[in-house]
Amino acid sequence: MRRRLALTAAVAALATTLAATPTLAQQGGEQVLNLYSARHYQTDEALYDGFTRATGIRINRLDGDDNGILSRLKSEGAASPADVVLLVDAARLWRAEQDGLFQPVRSATLEQRIPSTLRSDDAGQGPQWFGISTRARVIVYDKARLQPAQVDTYAKLADPALKGLLCTRSGSHPYNLSLFGSMLERNGPEVTEQWLRGLVANMARPPKGGDTDQIRAVASGECGVAITNSYYLARLMRSSKPEDRTVVERVGVVFPDQAGAGTHVNVAGMAMARHAKNRDAALRFMEYLAGDAAQIYFADGNNEWPAVPAVQTKNPALMALGDFRREAVPVSAIGRNQVAVQQMLDRVGYR
Numbered sequence: 001m002r003r004r005l006a007l008t009a010a011v012a013a014l015a016t017t018l019a020a021t022p023t024l025a026q027q028g029g030e031q032v033l034n035l036y037s038a039r040h041y042q043t044d045e046a047l048y049d050g051f052t053r054a055t056g057i058r059i060n061r062l063d064g065d066d067n068g069i070l071s072r073l074k075s076e077g078a079a080s081p082a083d084v085v086l087l088v089d090a091a092r093l094w095r096a097e098q099d100g101l102f103q104p105v106r107s108a109t110l111e112q113r114i115p116s117t118l119r120s121d122d123a124g125q126g127p128q129w130f131g132i133s134t135r136a137r138v139i140v141y142d143k144a145r146l147q148p149a150q151v152d153t154y155a156k157l158a159d160p161a162l163k164g165l166l167c168t169r170s171g172s173h174p175y176n177l178s179l180f181g182s183m184l185e186r187n188g189p190e191v192t193e194q195w196l197r198g199l200v201a202n203m204a205r206p207p208k209g210g211d212t213d214q215i216r217a218v219a220s221g222e223c224g225v226a227i228t229n230s231y232y233l234a235r236l237m238r239s240s241k242p243e244d245r246t247v248v249e250r251v252g253v254v255f256p257d258q259a260g261a262g263t264h265v266n267v268a269g270m271a272m273a274r275h276a277k278n279r280d281a282a283l284r285f286m287e288y289l290a291g292d293a294a295q296i297y298f299a300d301g302n303n304e305w306p307a308v309p310a311v312q313t314k315n316p317a318l319m320a321l322g323d324f325r326r327e328a329v330p331v332s333a334i335g336r337n338q339v340a341v342q343q344m345l346d347r348v349g350y351r
């Protein structure tokens with residue numbers, strides 16, 4: 001009897017300790033993690049359930065688009081319940097880092113799993129964000145009008161031979177800011193600004209729409225060549241809709257710069273929120289996302305490649321596209337260059 005009392009007291013003391021531990025949010029006695037996600041695909045459910053099964057930590061998810069999540073984090077400030085943030089594109093991740101919305105994370109697991117070119121700079125306390133999947137910015141072209149050799153480098157998109165044929169979304173969209181930031185890193189300011197001028201001179205129409213709209217416009221004949229993130233093309237390749245099949249039959253795809261610096265690659269990434277209340281759970285979740293099974297799930301949810309090099313995609317569309325040479329430019333540099341790139345876009349009139 002006395003022993004049982006002592007045990008009960010010990011359990012009570014432990015419970016008190018847990019309740020007083022600021023890193024553990026108690027909701028009906030269960031540990032939770034608050035995730036702000038700009039990623040929402042069907043397969044994400046299985047991904048998050050897997051984490052809860054393995055750890056007992058329940059995930060509260062707040063879905064939004066990238067801009068909505070960023071403005072919410074800013075307005076919530078120190079009161080924000082966000083623990084982990086998922087965003088897409090180095091341009092946005094870098095911007096959020098500059099705005100002080102993240103905190104550095106020191107994790108041997110993450111540093112070993114995620115290549116240094118796919119995470120932010122380490123200013124001494126660890127990177128502030130880590131890529132979890134990769135996407136390539138590829139060129140699609142009208143097979144009836146152009147040969148792949150005419151469009152197999154980013155530089156050729158500014159060739160006067162392509163006058164009136166090029167379509168892109170807005171120059172200042174993060175996907176383009178990042179591509180142009182990569183070109184600035186590779187080629188320097190003079191060559192890059194001249195190249196951007198050439199792109200503007202080759203436009204078939206003023207920039208508008210998203211990447212999928214550019215692919216469709218190539219298939220319809222309105223444009224001869226366009227730039228798109230790889231997953232929009234992969235999504236069309238996996239579609240069974242007849243209109244999508246037609247689009248895929250009409251367009252060719254090239255991974256640019258295979259004989260040179262490689263194709264521009266960007267990331268979807270994760271970060272620990274600046275004011276995370278559940279830091280231990282946040283770190284466990286981030287390390288979980290770098291695990292083999294989670295890498296496959298996460299990448300496949302949006303037809304992307306895993307960020308961890310040893311994990312091979314089983315996505316049929318990506319396997320059909322095949323292996324390619326990736327650029328070596330770090331995503332941190334690409335993010336940083338977007339300010340200079342935006343100034344160039346203003347000068348050359350790339351809307």
Ligand code: FE
Pocket residue numbers: 229
């Ligand atoms: Fe996208």
